[in-house]
Amino acid sequence: MFESVALDISRIMLVSWEGLNGTAPWLITSFTAAGVIRSILNPGVLQRSLGNPHPSSILKAVASGLLLPVCSCGVIPLGISLYYSGAYIGPTLAFMTSTPITNPAALMLGFGFFGPKLTLLYVVCGLALSVLIGFAGNALAGPELCLESGEPAPEAPNTASYPTPLMARIMGGISWGFSELGPMVSKYVCIGMILMGAIAVLVPQSFIRSSLGNPSMISLAGVAVLGSLMYVCAVGHIPFIAMLVASGAAPGVAVTFLMAGVATNLPELLSIYKLIGRRTAVLYFTMVTSGALISGVLVNLTLMPGFVPFMDMEANMRSLRLSKYLSLAPSNVTRAVCSAFVIVMALRRLLGTAARFARSVRQ
Numbered sequence: 001m002f003e004s005v006a007l008d009i010s011r012i013m014l015v016s017w018e019g020l021n022g023t024a025p026w027l028i029t030s031f032t033a034a035g036v037i038r039s040i041l042n043p044g045v046l047q048r049s050l051g052n053p054h055p056s057s058i059l060k061a062v063a064s065g066l067l068l069p070v071c072s073c074g075v076i077p078l079g080i081s082l083y084y085s086g087a088y089i090g091p092t093l094a095f096m097t098s099t100p101i102t103n104p105a106a107l108m109l110g111f112g113f114f115g116p117k118l119t120l121l122y123v124v125c126g127l128a129l130s131v132l133i134g135f136a137g138n139a140l141a142g143p144e145l146c147l148e149s150g151e152p153a154p155e156a157p158n159t160a161s162y163p164t165p166l167m168a169r170i171m172g173g174i175s176w177g178f179s180e181l182g183p184m185v186s187k188y189v190c191i192g193m194i195l196m197g198a199i200a201v202l203v204p205q206s207f208i209r210s211s212l213g214n215p216s217m218i219s220l221a222g223v224a225v226l227g228s229l230m231y232v233c234a235v236g237h238i239p240f241i242a243m244l245v246a247s248g249a250a251p252g253v254a255v256t257f258l259m260a261g262v263a264t265n266l267p268e269l270l271s272i273y274k275l276i277g278r279r280t281a282v283l284y285f286t287m288v289t290s291g292a293l294i295s296g297v298l299v300n301l302t303l304m305p306g307f308v309p310f311m312d313m314e315a316n317m318r319s320l321r322l323s324k325y326l327s328l329a330p331s332n333v334t335r336a337v338c339s340a341f342v343i344v345m346a347l348r349r350l351l352g353t354a355a356r357f358a359r360s361v362r363q
Contacts, residue, residue: 008201016197017339019231020190023267024338025330026074027189031177034081039173040166050087051146058134061091062127065099072100072264073231076271077177077185083276089141092276093284094134100262101126106238113242114254121302122255125295129259133287137280144277182342183349188274190346192267196231199266220296223253224260224289228269232261251303256296263288 050057070078079096083089102123110119138145203226241254264284273281330338 011201012194012197014197015200016193019193019196020339020342021332021335023071023073023189023193023231024342025335026071027077027182027186027342028338030070030074030077031182031185032174034077034181035173035175035177036170037078037173038081038085038176039169050082050091053088053090053138053145055135057088057091058094058131058138061087061095061134062098062130065095065097065130066102068099068103070099070103072096072262072268073189075099076189076268077181080185080271080275081177081181084147086147088138088146089144089276089280090134090136090138093137093280094130096268096284097133097263097288098127098130101130101259103262106262109238113238114245114251118251118254118299118303121295121299122258125255125291125298126259126263129263129288129291129295132291133284136283136287140279140283142277142279144280178345183345183352184275185271186342186346187349188271189267190343192265192270193231195270196229196266199229220252220256220293221289223256224292224296227257227260227292228264228285228289229266230261231265231267232258237261250296250300251307252296252298252300255299256292259295260288260292263292 049060065075068075075096078099079092082095083092087095107119107123110122114122237258241257245251245254269281269285272284
């Protein structure tokens with residue numbers, strides 16, 4: 001029994017490490033980008049663009065995420081940085097939804113593996129979901145609708161104190177990205193990766209395969225929930241999902257799994273829960289899963305019966321080549337170094353929390 005438990009734990013840690021390897025380069029890139037954006041972005045411009053409940057702010061947020069090649073984990077620092085810089089919760093959630101769904105590398109692969117019709121439906125459903133989540137966020141949010149006067153993230157230095165030269169402000173912003181935002185987000189990403197690894201190891205693979213191949217409403221609901229909890233890299237999973245569709249799975253299954261999996265995952269939900277609020281995390285999870293389910297049903301009704309899978313090897317290879325130019329593809333060594341860096345930032349935050357707790361107990 002103990003050997004079985006030890007084996008499961010080792011497998012969970014291995015799967016978690018592999019998942020972190022896939023996201024860590026995006027996280028490091030996003031910490032850098034968030035710091036740069038925060039150091040040079042005029043708070044007044046952000047307030048006028050995204051710091052209001054108007055529909056135009058949601059549309060701007062969706063449009064700004066259209067062509068960023070960022071995954072659902074990499075978008076966490078960017079979204080959190082926007083929110084703590086003064087953006088309303090609606091535009092923040094719309095940005096965090098649309099950015100990974102409309103990843104240009106994923107869309108390029110989608111055209112090659114799914115064909116233009118199914119890919120177009122996926123994009124339309126993804127953009128509609130992003131807009132709806134933005135409106136729902138503004139309408140249903142409580143006190144977390146916005147931070148008063150765009151106050152900075154916890155423990156973050158005030159950007160007004162940065163030296164005047166542009167390069168000095170940029171370096172100060174990057175320093176904040178890795179000294180404050182990085183540890184804050186990395187802690188929840190690492191915890192979420194471990195929980196996600198446990199799901200991947202403990203949930204039978206046969207159940208996952210049977211669920212992905214079943215077009216029933218109950219199965220689609222299970223796929224939506226499962227995809228929302230797993231880390232799904234659209235670039236890595238599109239060929240796998242395309243093979244399922246070519247083997248007879250309903251096209252709606254592909255849309256449901258990709259939308260739910262790409263739009264969110266456990267690390268992202270945990271980060272939203274801890275850094276923004278429980279109401280926002282529940283709203284986001286509910287909207288993503290229900291939106292992915294409805295999209296899958298609509299795609300099945302639109303394309304079935306008579307759906308013919310799109311399998312063009314020449315188009316597939318062309319899409320693979322193009323996607324490499326649009327996606328971040330670091331070496332294994334780089335991935336490992338980035339993962340180690342994220343773990344160090346997470347441990348720094350956890351140790352700081354433990355030290356504060358120990359001091360409070362002694363007092």
